[in-house]
Amino acid sequence: MESQNRIWTTFRKKPMALVGMGMLAVALIMALFAPLLAPYDPNERVDVVPSDILAPPGEGHLLGRDDAGKDVLSSLIYGARVSLIVGFVSSFFSMFIGTTVGLTAGYYGGRVSNALMRFTDFLMVIPDLPLMLVIISVWGRGLWKIILVISILYWTYTARLVRSQVLSIKERQFVLRARALGASNYRIIVRHILPQVMPLIIAQAVLDISSSIIAESTLSFLGLGDPTLISWGMMLNFAFERAISRKAWWFLLPPGIAIVWVSLAIILIGNALEEIVNPRLKTHHLFNPRNMISLMLAKPLLVESESPPEVTP
Amino acid sequence: MQRSDYLIRKLFFAVATLLAVIVFNFFLFRILPGDPVKLIVHSPRMTTESQERIRVNFGLDKPVWFNEEGYQEAGLKGAFDTQFTAYIRNLLKGDLGISFSTRKDVTELLKERVWRTVVLVVLGEFLAIFLGIALGMIAAWRRGTSLDTGILLYGLFTWAMPTFFFGIILLMISGGRFPIGGMVTPGLKPEDGLAYWKDVGWHLILPTLTLTILYLSEYMLIMRSSVVEVLSEDFILTAKAKGMNAFQIFRDHALKNAMLPMVTIIALTLGYTVGGAIQVETVFSWPGIGRLMFDAVQKRDYPVLQGTFLLLAVSVIIANLVADLLYATLDPRVKPD
Numbered sequence: 001m002e003s004q005n006r007i008w009t010t011f012r013k014k015p016m017a018l019v020g021m022g023m024l025a026v027a028l029i030m031a032l033f034a035p036l037l038a039p040y041d042p043n044e045r046v047d048v049v050p051s052d053i054l055a056p057p058g059e060g061h062l063l064g065r066d067d068a069g070k071d072v073l074s075s076l077i078y079g080a081r082v083s084l085i086v087g088f089v090s091s092f093f094s095m096f097i098g099t100t101v102g103l104t105a106g107y108y109g110g111r112v113s114n115a116l117m118r119f120t121d122f123l124m125v126i127p128d129l130p131l132m133l134v135i136i137s138v139w140g141r142g143l144w145k146i147i148l149v150i151s152i153l154y155w156t157y158t159a160r161l162v163r164s165q166v167l168s169i170k171e172r173q174f175v176l177r178a179r180a181l182g183a184s185n186y187r188i189i190v191r192h193i194l195p196q197v198m199p200l201i202i203a204q205a206v207l208d209i210s211s212s213i214i215a216e217s218t219l220s221f222l223g224l225g226d227p228t229l230i231s232w233g234m235m236l237n238f239a240f241e242r243a244i245s246r247k248a249w250w251f252l253l254p255p256g257i258a259i260v261w262v263s264l265a266i267i268l269i270g271n272a273l274e275e276i277v278n279p280r281l282k283t284h285h286l287f288n289p290r291n292m293i294s295l296m297l298a299k300p301l302l303v304e305s306e307s308p309p310e311v312t313p
Numbered sequence: 314m315q316r317s318d319y320l321i322r323k324l325f326f327a328v329a330t331l332l333a334v335i336v337f338n339f340f341l342f343r344i345l346p347g348d349p350v351k352l353i354v355h356s357p358r359m360t361t362e363s364q365e366r367i368r369v370n371f372g373l374d375k376p377v378w379f380n381e382e383g384y385q386e387a388g389l390k391g392a393f394d395t396q397f398t399a400y401i402r403n404l405l406k407g408d409l410g411i412s413f414s415t416r417k418d419v420t421e422l423l424k425e426r427v428w429r430t431v432v433l434v435v436l437g438e439f440l441a442i443f444l445g446i447a448l449g450m451i452a453a454w455r456r457g458t459s460l461d462t463g464i465l466l467y468g469l470f471t472w473a474m475p476t477f478f479f480g481i482i483l484l485m486i487s488g489g490r491f492p493i494g495g496m497v498t499p500g501l502k503p504e505d506g507l508a509y510w511k512d513v514g515w516h517l518i519l520p521t522l523t524l525t526i527l528y529l530s531e532y533m534l535i536m537r538s539s540v541v542e543v544l545s546e547d548f549i550l551t552a553k554a555k556g557m558n559a560f561q562i563f564r565d566h567a568l569k570n571a572m573l574p575m576v577t578i579i580a581l582t583l584g585y586t587v588g589g590a591i592q593v594e595t596v597f598s599w600p601g602i603g604r605l606m607f608d609a610v611q612k613r614d615y616p617v618l619q620g621t622f623l624l625l626a627v628s629v630i631i632a633n634l635v636a637d638l639l640y641a642t643l644d645p646r647v648k649p650d
Contacts, residue, residue: 016317118329122329125584125629126330127584128585128627129586129591129592130588130621130625135341137613210472216358217475217478218475221477222595222610223590223607223610224610236477236481240596249485252481256475260470260473260475260478262369263474264473267469
């Protein structure tokens with residue numbers, strides 16, 4: 001499609017987007033080839049002597065050893081899997097829920113819309129982290145439970161964004177024409193409205209990946225991660241309890257830096273995408289009056305949404 | 314829109330949300346697997362009679378939601394003789410149950426700790442809003458310069474940074490210059506007067522800094538984009554043509570118009586800040602509501618968990634309502650009666 005090509009061409013010209021892609025690629029390679037890259041198998045039982053515990057970086061262990069005498073680098077590499085799986089899968093689910101709710105509410109309007117949007121508001125008001133803590137504590141720990149809890153809480157921004165876009169798109173000529181020609185509601189939504197909103201949905205979904213990754217690591221840090229898997233948040237949980245008093249920076253810093261690395265990569269990509277698909281006003285009059293003209297000539301690609309599509313991570 | 318319509322709608326939504334949270338809180342903890350009495354009583358040597366007595370004491374012998382027997386015996390009044398109504402009754406009396414792990418009254422625990430969290434969150438938020446507005450204006454003013462880019466990068470960076478990890482970093486780099494945890498040095502008592510409060514303030518520095526440094530960026534970015542947007546409006550050009558200088562334009566137009574989105578965003582991020590308080594209190598062992606919740610999660614202390622969740626959710630709902638009311642007085646589109 002032409003518009004996709006345009007987005008891609010603009011995207012490639014943004015240095016921040018490219019840096020983000022590069023950073024994400026490193027993490028993806030770590031996750032995909034973990035068994036090949038990791039010097040040790042983190043699930044393997046190791047016999048340790050007391051001096052191995054929290055041993056500083058040295059020969060054979062580039063990032064030293066953890067509180068159980070295991071290789072920190074290997075756990076770090078395997079940990080990329082949990083973060084990326086949780087990030088991508090949760091964001092996909094919340095994109096799906098949010099898009100469905102937003103399309104339905106925006107297109108049909110009336111009572112359906114009201115009920116759906118009040119429910120969205122309700123979820124937005126409840127503080128996320130306490131709610132997740134309570135649900136996981138009661139429901140039990142597990143990778144899929146974390147993914148589901150994040151997905152059912154993080155779709156609200158997408159829903160609002162999609163709804164406000166649909167409200168303006170459904171009044172446009174091409175939609176009215178399709179309806180006059182007898183197209184079904186389903187067809188109008190899927191063939192005419194969805195493609196228009198899709199770029200914004202994708203940009204929002206990309207940003208959601210980073211929020212999901214941070215949410216997972218926070219839950220794991222607070223002791224609610226999947227006990228059968230190594231994740232960066234869980235490494236930090238162990239490190240904070242046992243390594244901080246011994247100043248074992250090689251166990252404390254790498255997992256945290258890894259979380260920041262991946263979420264920063266995704267934010268850089270998402271931000272670049274958002275800038276391309278949702279051009280807000282790029283100038284102001286005070287210092288550059290010449291732009292007055294370009295401003296008046298420039299037609300925004302999409303009508304401004306009623307709520308600013310800023311993302312709260 | 315009339316102001317009274319707007320207020321009634323917002324008030325109605327807040328009340329409905331509160332009720333929904335209360336119902337949710339009740340049912341979530343009822344779907345726990347196993348016998349709730351077994352969760353309270355850890356000793357297997359307890360007799361069946363004693364267990365039964367606890368069951369009656371806690372109202373657990375009654376049906377959860379609808380009492381069919383009671384309905385047949387005493388009509389509607391009997392139908393609602395259930396665990397749910399007992400829960401609501403206790404809630405109205407301010408009774409949130411007893412902690413599984415410490416046997417203390419949950420309401421008392423919350424009362425003892427709530428101010429510590431309030432101080433932390435209010436101080437952190439206040440500084441964040443103040444600095445965020447200032448930095449956001451500077452960035453908007455110097456739009457496109459390297460200063461602006463730097464400020465934007467800082468914003469992106471704070472989005473990527475988990476709050477707890479930033480706390481850990483501050484803890485490590487402060488290298489013992491600040492107290493690493495707790496609220497006060499052991500041994501000091503409130504009776505010690507100034508020395509006590511100075512010590513508490515000293516303990517507050519790192520947790521507050523963590524919240525401020527991370528959470529100011531949201532305000533900063535909103536402030537920046539709304540000032541930039543306002544500055545591109547036609548009335549700014551008019552003001553300029555009238556001969557107003559940059560400072561006057563900034564003060565009279567840009568700032569005033571940027572306040573609306575600020576109020577919205579403060580309300581929207583409050584829930585997020587509460588989550589941040591849980592993490593910060595955990596990292597710095599600040600003995601507030603967040604730390605209480607963390608401890609309750611570790612010990613599966615369900616009454617405390619339920620109580621802290623209710624308190625945090627209710628506070629955020631009320632704060633949102635306040636923000637909505639404030640919005641009504643700031644937004645000229647909401648007409649006074």
